[in-house]
Amino acid sequence: MSKVIKNGTIVTHDRTYKADVLVENGVIAEIGPDLKGDETLDASGCYVMPGGIDPHTHLEMPFMGTYSTDDFDSGTRAALAGGTTMVVDFALPSPGQGLLDALKMWDNKSTRAHCDYSFHMAVTWWSEQVFNEMETVVKERGINTFKHFMAYKGALMVQDDEMYASFQRIGELGGIAMVHAENGDVVADLQQKLLAEGNTGPEAHAYSRPPQVEGEAANRAIMIADMAGVPLYIVHVSCEEAHEAIRRARQQGKRVWGEPLIQHLTLDDSEYMNKDWDHAARRVMSPPFRNQKHQDSLWAGLQAGSLSVVATDHCAFTTEQKRYGVGDFTKIPNGTGGLEDRMPMLWTHGVETGRLTPEEFVAVTSTNVAKVLNCYPRKGAILPGADADIVVWDPEKTKTIHADTQVSAIDYNVFEGKEVKGLPRFTLTRGHVAVHDGELRSQEGHGEFVKRTPNTATNKALSRWKELTAPRPVERSGIPASGV
Amino acid sequence: MSKVIKNGTIVTHDRTYKADVLVENGVIAEIGPDLKGDETLDASGCYVMPGGIDPHTHLEMPFMGTYSTDDFDSGTRAALAGGTTMVVDFALPSPGQGLLDALKMWDNKSTRAHCDYSFHMAVTWWSEQVFNEMETVVKERGINTFKHFMAYKGALMVQDDEMYASFQRIGELGGIAMVHAENGDVVADLQQKLLAEGNTGPEAHAYSRPPQVEGEAANRAIMIADMAGVPLYIVHVSCEEAHEAIRRARQQGKRVWGEPLIQHLTLDDSEYMNKDWDHAARRVMSPPFRNQKHQDSLWAGLQAGSLSVVATDHCAFTTEQKRYGVGDFTKIPNGTGGLEDRMPMLWTHGVETGRLTPEEFVAVTSTNVAKVLNCYPRKGAILPGADADIVVWDPEKTKTIHADTQVSAIDYNVFEGKEVKGLPRFTLTRGHVAVHDGELRSQEGHGEFVKRTPNTATNKALSRWKELTAPRPVERSGIPASGV
Amino acid sequence: MSKVIKNGTIVTHDRTYKADVLVENGVIAEIGPDLKGDETLDASGCYVMPGGIDPHTHLEMPFMGTYSTDDFDSGTRAALAGGTTMVVDFALPSPGQGLLDALKMWDNKSTRAHCDYSFHMAVTWWSEQVFNEMETVVKERGINTFKHFMAYKGALMVQDDEMYASFQRIGELGGIAMVHAENGDVVADLQQKLLAEGNTGPEAHAYSRPPQVEGEAANRAIMIADMAGVPLYIVHVSCEEAHEAIRRARQQGKRVWGEPLIQHLTLDDSEYMNKDWDHAARRVMSPPFRNQKHQDSLWAGLQAGSLSVVATDHCAFTTEQKRYGVGDFTKIPNGTGGLEDRMPMLWTHGVETGRLTPEEFVAVTSTNVAKVLNCYPRKGAILPGADADIVVWDPEKTKTIHADTQVSAIDYNVFEGKEVKGLPRFTLTRGHVAVHDGELRSQEGHGEFVKRTPNTATNKALSRWKELTAPRPVERSGIPASGV
Amino acid sequence: MSKVIKNGTIVTHDRTYKADVLVENGVIAEIGPDLKGDETLDASGCYVMPGGIDPHTHLEMPFMGTYSTDDFDSGTRAALAGGTTMVVDFALPSPGQGLLDALKMWDNKSTRAHCDYSFHMAVTWWSEQVFNEMETVVKERGINTFKHFMAYKGALMVQDDEMYASFQRIGELGGIAMVHAENGDVVADLQQKLLAEGNTGPEAHAYSRPPQVEGEAANRAIMIADMAGVPLYIVHVSCEEAHEAIRRARQQGKRVWGEPLIQHLTLDDSEYMNKDWDHAARRVMSPPFRNQKHQDSLWAGLQAGSLSVVATDHCAFTTEQKRYGVGDFTKIPNGTGGLEDRMPMLWTHGVETGRLTPEEFVAVTSTNVAKVLNCYPRKGAILPGADADIVVWDPEKTKTIHADTQVSAIDYNVFEGKEVKGLPRFTLTRGHVAVHDGELRSQEGHGEFVKRTPNTATNKALSRWKELTAPRPVERSGIPASGV
Numbered sequence A, B, C, D: 001m002s003k004v005i006k007n008g009t010i011v012t013h014d015r016t017y018k019a020d021v022l023v024e025n026g027v028i029a030e031i032g033p034d035l036k037g038d039e040t041l042d043a044s045g046c047y048v049m050p051g052g053i054d055p056h057t058h059l060e061m062p063f064m065g066t067y068s069t070d071d072f073d074s075g076t077r078a079a080l081a082g083g084t085t086m087v088v089d090f091a092l093p094s095p096g097q098g099l100l101d102a103l104k105m106w107d108n109k110s111t112r113a114h115c116d117y118s119f120h121m122a123v124t125w126w127s128e129q130v131f132n133e134m135e136t137v138v139k140e141r142g143i144n145t146f147k148h149f150m151a152y153k154g155a156l157m158v159q160d161d162e163m164y165a166s167f168q169r170i171g172e173l174g175g176i177a178m179v180h181a182e183n184g185d186v187v188a189d190l191q192q193k194l195l196a197e198g199n200t201g202p203e204a205h206a207y208s209r210p211p212q213v214e215g216e217a218a219n220r221a222i223m224i225a226d227m228a229g230v231p232l233y234i235v236h237v238s239c240e241e242a243h244e245a246i247r248r249a250r251q252q253g254k255r256v257w258g259e260p261l262i263q264h265l266t267l268d269d270s271e272y273m274n275k276d277w278d279h280a281a282r283r284v285m286s287p288p289f290r291n292q293k294h295q296d297s298l299w300a301g302l303q304a305g306s307l308s309v310v311a312t313d314h315c316a317f318t319t320e321q322k323r324y325g326v327g328d329f330t331k332i333p334n335g336t337g338g339l340e341d342r343m344p345m346l347w348t349h350g351v352e353t354g355r356l357t358p359e360e361f362v363a364v365t366s367t368n369v370a371k372v373l374n375c376y377p378r379k380g381a382i383l384p385g386a387d388a389d390i391v392v393w394d395p396e397k398t399k400t401i402h403a404d405t406q407v408s409a410i411d412y413n414v415f416e417g418k419e420v421k422g423l424p425r426f427t428l429t430r431g432h433v434a435v436h437d438g439e440l441r442s443q444e445g446h447g448e449f450v451k452r453t454p455n456t457a458t459n460k461a462l463s464r465w466k467e468l469t470a471p472r473p474v475e476r477s478g479i480p481a482s483g484v
């Protein structure tokens, strides 16, 4: 059954124009004036945009014998409710576990997804098995992005030499390296010091992960990626220090992308000073929220293009789970929600204020993600042949964010009480109208895995440059050739 | 008569894919597999890209009672020969001359154009007449860009207060401010000093316009544009100093674009040290060529996105004209050619080396220009409905640049002897095949003026932000209200 | 009558040690253990430091037919009360007035000084007379510093070409250029715009002089000084933008010094939002107070050495005088006090917090000033033969700053209510004990003019470098020498 | 027997003046006009300056079963010949060896010293023993500086967590942390990769240690020092990347010093491209020489004050020793000479060119070293009571550097053939005239160990600031305190 989106204004990352959109068999069949279909979606007064893509989620992530509360069911429903039509989750092997083995677990969990999804593969330890399986992950499983944790010492963290080896392997495979950038050694020591000094509350979580440790790690990852000749994607850039390292790298021609989160763009570290322990603990994530100076830096980065995409790191734990850390902040599960609110919050604080144009909004919430991760223009585009992942955005629609009316499965919302202006009227996932005039009509299991191939144009260009500038031996006849 | 471009790989600023292109009535009618038309252009092994747009030319520019040698005839033929399908020239009023009066002169000259063109309007003096005519220029003549010269003291140069007034006016009209950024006071003094010291040769031209004077002026223009709340486009960014000012501005959320020239990207200041006076004098332009450090900065800027487009400032004077300045470098007419070689030189030194991807090449030579100047996607796009300004680019085709085989009317070429790899097989201007398998078949007078409207999304966003953050009076009851 | 300062710890810009100081005939006669003199000043528990030097004051400055209220009498008494033993004031010619003529007026006013003083000469207009008199000012009057106003359009402001000419002249004379850095054209326009929009209160003074206009002017002055080959001293650096320009210049080997004021280090722009008009108007100075970000930048500059000295720009107007500007902020006389409080405020917020060491405190309040202005070690030193300008500093002494107990002649204090820790026990001016255990015993007319000679080592080094790197003509035989 | 240095011009880090200097019992007894002594040294036409202090040498350093060739005998003779009167060497424990044990070895070697010396203590592994002995090293042995190697994996290198633990310990003891900053993991991998690719020559040494790995490590050490609250001294800063990290840190108020070497200031990486293997191998040191861009950065750093001292890292291996690495660059012993030439080379390229003033020369070669390392003003000063470590510098004396006329024991000189202008006429070490009119008359065993105490003013200030800004727990009543 075909559908036509009528009377809207199409906004993509590079143009804005009035046209109807005809959707057939889950893809965009035609774009133009006066189109007709079996069903009509009225987009009067609305922008018709590529559905959001969240490049960074953790749905049903294992943690201390339990799981993050939003799974591929509630998580992708929340996504759709907020105009996001694709998520990219992280397959996380336990230390010693094979990559393919871990992927199977994520395959299982993701069968419930209401929208399309893809995976990043995490490299949490290093061995010949990991080295070998990386090839299969890229070539057979359609995953070209590998994440490394520079923090979480004793758990997910890898050492510099492991990271360098992995980055070189990624380079050979034409993939993209990713890092969670915080100096795990220093964080671990700071945690112990803070606990020893009686700093046990959630605010100490922020104290233990200051901007300096993030900036340092970002800078280090950039150097290692440069030496390995591989493009680098730095997740959850929260501070000026990390952003500065990225800017500096880009100004040397390095291929580095930075991903700020909607939380860091709109919330600050005063949240951790809240007298209510629950309030503070619910905001515990890594990196923590920062102050105004850092927020300004992130916004400017989106404007200038030195930061590329906006994500959520959605990893939702209930208050009950958060309370594991009463008396010891290091036991508070790390993570906050955001999937449902990323698009409205960014529109409200970005487009409504004039910091971003609507086209830039589309770029950072969708198109840039699809381009960097290599699923454009199947995703992130309003083009004939593209998947019909579309959000019909009503810029006049408003609401106040409340936990008790949200789709996400957790019992609170870090944006509680915030007014937003700009919300989905319709959200389509591969043609299915998952949000209809604000009403959620999504289908469990509708989502499919999106393969992403390696060897992007960026990989090729970088490799060419590295070859051109590679070390060459000096030719000498007779060595050594001289006396004094 | 329809034409179909077959078997090529389409490359736009955001995607690369195999498809044929059907051209009818001067526009792109269809894109897809297996298209048919009356005439077939074989693009096997080629990239099908938006024709280049040169945002900065001076064709038949009046100078000392004569004119720059390439006019809208030879200049646009040279453009097409090199894959460029649109030029934007500068209408330059003499001091005291009205804007509309000057435009008439440019209208007359441009009737001979072989490809489409548009104009920037220069503000070379300030008065109520200028203020008033600016509105007509924008609303009736379809020009939204206004250029200001911060150098050429006693001729085109405007003072800070004039520039600030003009920028505010542009802001009201929804236009974009442009500047030639060099501190004209200091240049004028340096010129006199150098002449007095016996530095009369063309190398003294470079000495008289060091990077510092360009960086200073760029920085000043940025501040004034910020105060006026208007987007700013800085032409011919040649050095790290100006680039640094632009980067710094962008990192504060300012809307500033920088335009490096192909000459500054690929030639350096050692040219002025040539023992052959003619060799050096032919390279005299403002700003002059710079050293390797500055070139590296410009390339990195294109890679990082802190610089946006590549132009030529094509303003071609013959050797005979250059020799006006024998014995006094200040009399050497300023300007070099480049229109014919911009695309091949940038492909060779950018794409072939891996510094730029093919998509980035399209962006900086065409699409970004069209977007910033607001004629996208009529220009700069391979999309149904877009003008059929297309270059079929053969990445394996090579040549050595020689003045005696060039299309441009001047008697030398600043790129003489350079090998290029990557050249047009076909160039189409609104559907007309102006270059056919390397053979020039362009038509005098085929070119049309391209109107460009004001109030871009960037203008609107910037204005909104400026309103939000505008000064507000403090409310006081009783003034003054206190004793000590 | 000799005096000995006993039992104190001497702190200079480069060392800290216990020793007594013997003073005879106004100079330091001896430093060592167990010294004896006719009179003993007990420095137990105190630091014995070079008296402060304020490089930037405006005592009895003419303004709108009246004068700034603190003159060389009350001003220098206030200085001594706060531990400052020398001030450097600005001789300001009216437009058209000769330099020597203006100096005579300042000679007359300064006869009342209680402590030593020197003058900077202002260049407020340009002519052959000014050019010629500059030599006399340097060679006969012992003044090697020339100040230029880039703001105050229509009054003191000079144009770029005038400034460049003056800077070159200063270079020839071996002097040092100084600037008040704000873009006067933009300020003037902003003032008119703000008034027109009903922004008439003192907060509009801050709106009219944002950090951008200061940063721009600083950057411009630096470039012009670089072209002229002259060292540059930028007064009242209030913001990150100007500081950034200075840092950038210094990192290119340029000889530039920046002078933050104690007001900008410790007060912020929220003062202008005060509901009390008088409160806000009393803080009106140029540049205005800035926010925390800028304060942090200034403190770090003092720590890093990118900023060199701390001054006051003391220019004190009474509340009555400030009220000239009721209804029109542009008529509020610009200037605040600070002479009396500079040293205690800097000690409290610098040394007590650990941002500065005591030696760094001495450097930025005294020794660096003497070195840059070329009166070291006659001033700014605790060395045998140096003038006995000494402050015996009690780091445990505290007070709360109140206008009603101050020495300054004005009726308020911008630091009103601030607690300070660290105050003079004794202040000696050329051996005379002007402050005795907190009691003021200064003598009108005791102060003498301090000559400062040109051609410092910095001048010589800079000139040598400029010669080495000066433009050289290319030698050519036969010009032009070639055909195509 | 007293000596008087007559008719010279004294130049210290802060002043220049004519005076005689009387030396008695190894210290400066008096400074003034017309002094008399038993022996007269004629300083006519000369500058009388504090003897140079080289903060970074490796005399008789153990390496692969042999030792670096210059020992405390030949090394300190070379030092004196070039005007350097004190060296600070590194006591290097083998992994597992105690600190005090290692110090004993250095005590033994240094008995032959001809000039005074001190030691830095290296922390090359981590244990409770090391932790405990650090206190003894500081309190009993008079060493307040602890060096850490971030490179030399498998040998001297320490991990981040060890470094952080050590830095915290240093902070408690009031000491100063030092690092050799290169990322050892990446260097080790690059070495293997280069060898595997057939890059076996000395140029591959440079390829294996690019500026990026140095900049990264410098940045990391700065962050760790900041977290530990300890001042940091970065040895042999060779490149813009490391310098940039230092500048950035200093601009955040961090207490970081950078030490460029005379080699990096005056020699570049083209040396490694020399066709003569010996020529290249003799220049092998870590970090390697860099290109012009980096040199410019280092010079500007000295001018701006962002870099503090100039050293040599003197570690001299003979050609024979260098040849251990024929066929495998990783086996070439790392190190070059410089002790003898540091002062003349810096004078020639710094003062003679106008980049540095004579006072700045004294600061970076002597006084700053003494201040940072805490032996000022016993060393680094021309003051009564200071050790008579004095160089009488003849600015007109010239020579061409040749290995066959040098004092150093090695068989070549990296500055071979360089002309220098500015050489010692006399060098005094604690009053002994070790160089007399160019003739070396030094005494083996004359040199004494210089104790350096902890808890400098910088330590105290930093600690105070860290206390003030330390994390504070939020006070909460009832945890958790809320529902949703």
Ligand SMILES: [Zn+2]
Pocket (backbone or CB within 6 Å): A180, A235, A236, A286, A287
């Ligand atoms: Zn993470």
Ligand SMILES: [Zn+2]
Pocket (backbone or CB within 6 Å): A056, A057, A058, A313
């Ligand atoms: Zn995550």
Ligand SMILES: [Zn+2]
Pocket (backbone or CB within 6 Å): B180, B235, B236, B286, B287
């Ligand atoms: Zn121009």
Ligand SMILES: [Zn+2]
Pocket (backbone or CB within 6 Å): B056, B057, B058, B313
């Ligand atoms: Zn132009």
Ligand SMILES: [Zn+2]
Pocket (backbone or CB within 6 Å): C180, C235, C236, C286, C287
């Ligand atoms: Zn001023």
Ligand SMILES: [Zn+2]
Pocket (backbone or CB within 6 Å): C056, C057, C058, C313
């Ligand atoms: Zn002033």
Ligand SMILES: [Zn+2]
Pocket (backbone or CB within 6 Å): D180, D235, D236, D286, D287
């Ligand atoms: Zn080392």
Ligand SMILES: [Zn+2]
Pocket (backbone or CB within 6 Å): D056, D057, D058, D313
């Ligand atoms: Zn070393």
